[in-house]
Amino acid sequence: MPSAELLKEAERQMTICNACRYCEGYCAVFPAMELRRFFTKGDLTYLANLCFDCRDCYYACQYAPPHEFAVNVPKLFAELRADTYQDYSWPAILSSLFKHNKRAVGVLTGAAMAIILLLVLAFQGPAVLFGVHVGEGSFYRVVPYLAMTVPFLIIALYGVAVLLLGSFRFWRDTSGSLGDVVHFGALRRATQDAFGLSYLKGAGVGCNYPDAAFSHARRWFHHLVFYGFLLDFGSTTLAAFYDHVLGWVAPYPLLSWPVMLGTLGGVGLLAGTSGLLYQKWLSDREPAEQRMVNMDIAFLVLLFLTSATGMLLLALRESPAMGTLLVLHLGMVAGVFLTAPYGKFAHVVYRYAALVRNSIEQART
Ligand code: SF4
Ligand code: SF4
Structure with missing residues (x-):
């Protein structure tokens, strides 16, 4: 508080x-x-x-x-x-992860990676890790299908529940009633503002970030991260549909929709996160709060490494490096999911809730 x-x-x-x-x-x-x-x-x-x-x-x-x-x-x-x-955030005991966010992100991601590696070594054996696997189901020969899906689904659902609870508390404390949310005009306007990053346009000349000069760079880098993330999410969802509904088992060809969306998203994330990190490095620290700077850096570095390992995995999926890269990439993805409710990702829900509240307020005045 x-x-x-x-x-x-x-x-x-x-x-x-x-x-x-x-x-x-x-x-x-x-x-x-x-x-x-x-x-x-x-x-x-x-x-x-x-x-x-x-x-x-x-x-x-x-x-x-x-x-x-x-x-x-x-x-x-x-x-x-x-x-x-x-x-x-919830539970209160984990809210301290915000305080030492860089360390928390590093430790949780490292631990996730170590656990996946140990499980692969224990249940699949070291040969699987360094062997060449090609064709249908090759990823599952390293990390079996259920191990790759069930724990990630549980962590993702937990993260969504924590963030929804947080947004409910935010809404209650900022004098919102649940009935307010059913205001479709306000939801549409808030969504447009969020997807277009309206308030980073300034008066059309961009914003004063990273310094006193006006620039649109932060808005464009932010767009690359946001839409890159959405494309990767779309790619994963489509791959799950192919796998569970159509019975088409991964990996998919380079010109398939999941791979093309994932590649575009990965490139967007790499460019966007590096740009934002570079701007963060240049930025004036006088109007900044150190806890928030640490959260930004931890989140951006983790997203960068997740996309980098994902892109490397795609490029080297038919080589002996595939097993190691798969473990690294899954560890990074687990790190993103585990820390999402306890780091910078949380800004997505609170900022959107504030935009909705603002749209309702403006519509009433
Ligand atoms: S209050 Fe925030 S968004 Fe508004 S001008 Fe100042 S820094 Fe920008
Ligand atoms: S006091 Fe400063 S920040 Fe506040 S409205 Fe005036 S010029 Fe803007």
């Missing part, structure tokens, strides 16, 4: 912004702020998750440090967001 001190500081800065209103055209945060005279914890949580960290307001602000008012909205909201993710 955000400390009383942080909430007080947030209220102070919002009161200054509410009197100033210079930034009201930059994003959805300022018009939403202007609808309020007082700021509860729920209001501040909502506004913080509506912020895309574009930093336009920081570089435009006449009251930013070294001014004595010390207004630094992106940093303030990043601190509140980091608290939100931790606050709304």
